[in-house]
Amino acid sequence: MRSGFFAGFLLATVSAAAAFAQGAPIKLANVAELSGGGATVGNNWKNGIDLAIEEINAKGGLLGRKLEVTHADSQSNPGVARAQVQKALDSEPYVLLGPGYSGSVKVTAPLAAEAGIAQIMGGEAAELTQGGNKFLFRTSFGQQSSMPKVAKYINDELKAKSVAIVWVNNDFGKGGRDVITKEFAKYNIKVAADISTEAGQADFAADVSKIKAAAPDAVFVYVNEEESARMLKELKRQAITVPLMGETTLVGQKVVELAGDAANGARGHVGLTTDAPVDLIKAFREKFVKKYNYVPDHNGLKGYLAIYMIKATTEKMGKVDAKAFADNLHGLTIKAASEPGILMDVTFDEKGDIDRQGFLVEIVDGKQVVKQVLPKLN
């Protein structure tokens, strides 16, 4: 009787001590485009984050501590993003996640830098990492590293001398268009037509007829998945047969689903895609579909990777230290062999840009076929 009581007491003490050793949860703050024009981007990003955190917590957390994230909605509005990041920083998170829109990143990055908190974001505009901010990190290629690869392919493989550019008129599309126009100039490739489109545009007849009139050697399409699909259909309808080149958003599985036959022959450079011929990515995709019932776009991958970047960096430091986090992520190489969650080997440079394998793919019979693997630089 008495020993029983004693044993119970002992057990209680031990488990309390274990709980104490586990420590308080590590707080992360996410500010993303959960409503408004960027809601698709933001919700993919959020779901990717939640999936990764759930996985890590199920395996005992990070350094024995659980991860906890708060999600705040920026309404796709930089002013609101600023307020929400301010709020997030006031609660002193370990790392700040998001936003996804480059404009919102631009307005919030100085705040995070001032607070000395690392910010892992989804924006792809070239200029974001060029202002010397020591706390800002990408999760995907910036346009300054993906567009030169596209331009090189158009010049070397397609041997095009004139190209029509179709872009969506938001910071994503305009950014890509500006960088690739500069790259084309280096190769003396003429921009035969420069066509801006609207997000959510349904009718591309006029845009395609402009391309037709310009008779380019190739077309570069840089719009979101849904518009890509409509664009491809219209290109086919107006019988444009020159090579179509794009980025992740032109050759994704979702585009194939929506555009059907019309997607065949489209090519693109792909930095991060759930269709990549990498086993870990295929596994990620299955897990994601199982949990959320849809196939994520690259933003889902970005959110997922952001969490594993935090995990790898923290494990390297051996402690949870917000102040030292950014320094430790700079120059870090994370190998998929030792950290499967990172999916592909990746290196972060001093600016917060990433270096990773890329692919050049073509849609053949409704399937993405990898034509060329662009190796990691170092």
Next chain:
Amino acid sequence: MTATGKYLRIALGVVVIAALIIVPMNFNRYGLFILSQWAVMTIAAMGLNLTLGYAGQVSLAQGAFVGIGAYAAAIMTTQGLPLVAALGVAIVLCFAIGWILGYPALRVQHHYLAFVTLAFSTLAFLVFRNEDWLTKGIYGISNIPRPNVLGFATNRPLPFYYFCLGSLALVSLAMWWLIRSPWGRAFVALRENPVRALSLGIDTRRYTLMAFAIGSALGGVAGTLYAPLTQYIDPVPFNLSLSLDLLMMVIVGGSGFFFGPFLGAMIAVLLPEWLRFTQGYYLMLYAVAVMLLLIYSPTGILGSLDRYLAERRTKAASALRAVAKSRLETAP
């Protein structure tokens, strides 16, 4: 209005103003940002209240005028010009555009101003986005400096909040004066009975136009504060939905009431923030709250309050009358 009622009102006003000054002193940066945003939006909504509540015209371009003011401030202050200069430009520009838009629209027919301003709102957005050379297009303008006011730097959140609050106070005083001036009386006469106003020799079209142009200029004033508040602007926040939001603030607060915009802006800016704890549901709940509020009091919060007070007064008066009557009857 009895003397005690008047004193009560003054006391209430003093308490509210003191609270607005003192309570935020130990707010965090986020709280101060939201309060500053409230002050800025209140100014814009006051402008629209003049157009809608006093002159009875619907403008769907108030957000565009805020955008014009914000771009004037962003472009000029990043070039090193003082914010006061930008303020002047914004006021003149918005007033002139308001006049030019309103003139033909009001010539034609009453409610066509709404349609013209709807078109203008989208046109303004397109210009903000497409004219890179001036507005830096979709990339937006960053590093907008905050001003020095009377030698005080307003870089920190608290001084900037006081700057916004001070601006709101100045605008409110100006508005108070305007409504009490002969012009303001003409505006009210217009609203109450346009036909009678016309027969009294008030040039209704001219006054309506004036109210719209002044209201638009106040949108510009709000814009010149918005730019240094966020310190980065791009075209997206100034699309049609901002104009619709501002319209909602005026209606929900009580259109035509001096303090309507204060309450309306509070609901539009603060209510979503209070509801954020519900995570993904907050905007849905916000929408439902606004609908319920409008169903319950279609004339806005102050409209309902006014009706309630009026009813109480009538009841009190009729009670008094009843008492007096019974006394008369019982009197020998």
Next chain:
Amino acid sequence: MSNLLDLLVAGLATGAIYALVAVGFMLLWQTSQTINFAQGEFVMLPAFLMLAVMHAGAPFWLAIILGILLSLLLLGLGFKLLLVDPMLRHGVLPLAIATMALAIGMKEAVKQFFSAEASPFPSIVPAGDVSILGRVVSLQSLGVLALAIAVVIGLTALLNRTSVGHQMQATAQNPTVARIIGVPVERMILLTFLINAFLVALASLLITPIYLAKFSSGEILGQAAFIAAIVGGFNQVRGAIAGGLLIGVVDNLSAAYVSTQYRAAVPLILLIVIILFRPQGLLGRPEERTV
């Protein structure tokens, strides 16, 4: 020249979509002074109702029927009883603002309870193209165009040939007089709301395969329909149809010949010009009622 024809055909197809949405918008305004800022969302929702029924395992045809019935219930009856009726007597604006809030609520609800992703939607018109006079035209576009024409003919016939139609017209022109001469005004107004709900459900069925089912797809549609209704004149079925078609064509022509960046501007400038020179709209009659 061949290019121009292509653009005209494509513009008409898009315009027909705007027109369908604009007709219902105009009907609500006419009979009950309801400016429905949620009209675009009204088109977005039925597709999701149908998708939900399909996810529950029902075949497509059943989903269509149930989707239309649910639309009549929610967007017709529910909208009128819960939002319009309590607010109607307080003037145009509070109700218009309430529909704006409704639009936000509907978008958020679909996003939260369904998905932020665009979902594909089956087409009742077979996918594919046909060749007409050497032009390649998609069957879906033809389907939308055909329906728009059918709606005009049907509605015009209803309004002009039947006694219910005459009663509706009387209600629209002067509810007080209509009531005096014995028109069941309330029932007529309800009927308009049901017709609108039916039209948006039909539009949803035809448009969603092209636009995809997405919570935000109503934003562009709603605004285009609003402008189409004003351009065409706020008080005629054929005016709204003409306005829609015109906006679609002008949009395409301006993208091709003016500027893709400013394509949205040209219809708006057109709108301003029309207001200045023909305030009653292209096919509208001068407003008889003072608002």
